[in-house]
Amino acid sequence: MRKKIESLYIHIPFCEHICHYCDFIKFLYNSTWVDEYLLALEKEIKSYHIKSIKTIYIGGGTPSCLNLKQLEKLFKIIAPLSKDVKEFCVEINPESLDIFKARLFSFYGVNRVSIGVQSTSDKILKYINRHHTFKMVKQAFCILKEVGIDNINVDIILGLPMQDKKDIKKDLDRLIKLNPTHFSCYSLKVCPHTLFYLKNIKEVDEDISFDQYKMVNDILEKKGYTHYEVSNWAKKDKYSLHNLTYWKNERYYGVGLSSASYIDDKRCKNTCNLKKYMQGETIVEEETVDKKDEEIYEIMLRLRTKWGIDDDEFKSKFNFSFIDKYKDKIDRLIDGKFLNREENSVVPTFNGLMALDYVILTLLDERG
Numbered sequence: 001m002r003k004k005i006e007s008l009y010i011h012i013p014f015c016e017h018i019c020h021y022c023d024f025i026k027f028l029y030n031s032t033w034v035d036e037y038l039l040a041l042e043k044e045i046k047s048y049h050i051k052s053i054k055t056i057y058i059g060g061g062t063p064s065c066l067n068l069k070q071l072e073k074l075f076k077i078i079a080p081l082s083k084d085v086k087e088f089c090v091e092i093n094p095e096s097l098d099i100f101k102a103r104l105f106s107f108y109g110v111n112r113v114s115i116g117v118q119s120t121s122d123k124i125l126k127y128i129n130r131h132h133t134f135k136m137v138k139q140a141f142c143i144l145k146e147v148g149i150d151n152i153n154v155d156i157i158l159g160l161p162m163q164d165k166k167d168i169k170k171d172l173d174r175l176i177k178l179n180p181t182h183f184s185c186y187s188l189k190v191c192p193h194t195l196f197y198l199k200n201i202k203e204v205d206e207d208i209s210f211d212q213y214k215m216v217n218d219i220l221e222k223k224g225y226t227h228y229e230v231s232n233w234a235k236k237d238k239y240s241l242h243n244l245t246y247w248k249n250e251r252y253y254g255v256g257l258s259s260a261s262y263i264d265d266k267r268c269k270n271t272c273n274l275k276k277y278m279q280g281e282t283i284v285e286e287e288t289v290d291k292k293d294e295e296i297y298e299i300m301l302r303l304r305t306k307w308g309i310d311d312d313e314f315k316s317k318f319n320f321s322f323i324d325k326y327k328d329k330i331d332r333l334i335d336g337k338f339l340n341r342e343e344n345s346v347v348p349t350f351n352g353l354m355a356l357d358y359v360i361l362t363l364l365d366e367r368g
Contacts, residue, residue, distance in 0.1 A: 010078070061091075117171075154183055304356065
């Protein structure tokens, strides 16, 4: 039976500059390339014959670096399938948002925006090659609220060079005053082929990273934000509906360069080659997911969230009990304060979220 798909991710791989830490598939903005890319994107979206969708997420890259005409072209492509949308989110950088783009967002139904803040220190922002200032972040909030968009996420990075816990606390204090509905906090990863890698910048060790996340969690929870996923905190009912699709192991469409889809029993990956994509060559990897694979994905993804694994839901999907099958391992992880039992669910503790790889490996280790 074809499983219902209610989420669509759209990748815009263009940026006005390249950050020193970024390992995503991206290209410097070129107007001609963007125009060609949107034509290829339209063909791919039409190939799925999507009738309507509940969540749309436009990520990148930097979607907001497109000019007004290009953004409107993109929104017109999406418009026929967005009539029932509950959450329509676009990623932006502060320096590439203006009132005209924000009005366009609002006109076409965008109701959530994710701002790439990363830090509120202008000195650190310059060092990592971000081209905005904290003043621009505040201006972006004002612009979005002026057009009626007040469901706003901010991304920040922990473990940056020249950054200590005082800097992170200052970031949180400054941003909380702007009243975002959602925080996404990620620890710096130094990946090959980035300038940080070539400069031999090191990631902070696990103990420091844990302390930073613990401080973030303590501050945000005191201010009314719920830690509902490893790297995400939200005010009441302001969870990222689109990202919950992934964490609930549900199906989704992914269109654009390097994007991923999960359709029926197939997990697919699009090409990372811009020329091939614009010539109509899209999917380059395909994995058929059998029942055992589905079980593994279910455990790996569900335990990323505060809701964990509901045993009744698990039974209805797999015809056996998660709690019964993994009882000894679950008990061991509960003793280690990585998991808790809540009624008929198994949920991660804060320590469990911070040591998620260990939790998953322990559960899935076939040696017992």
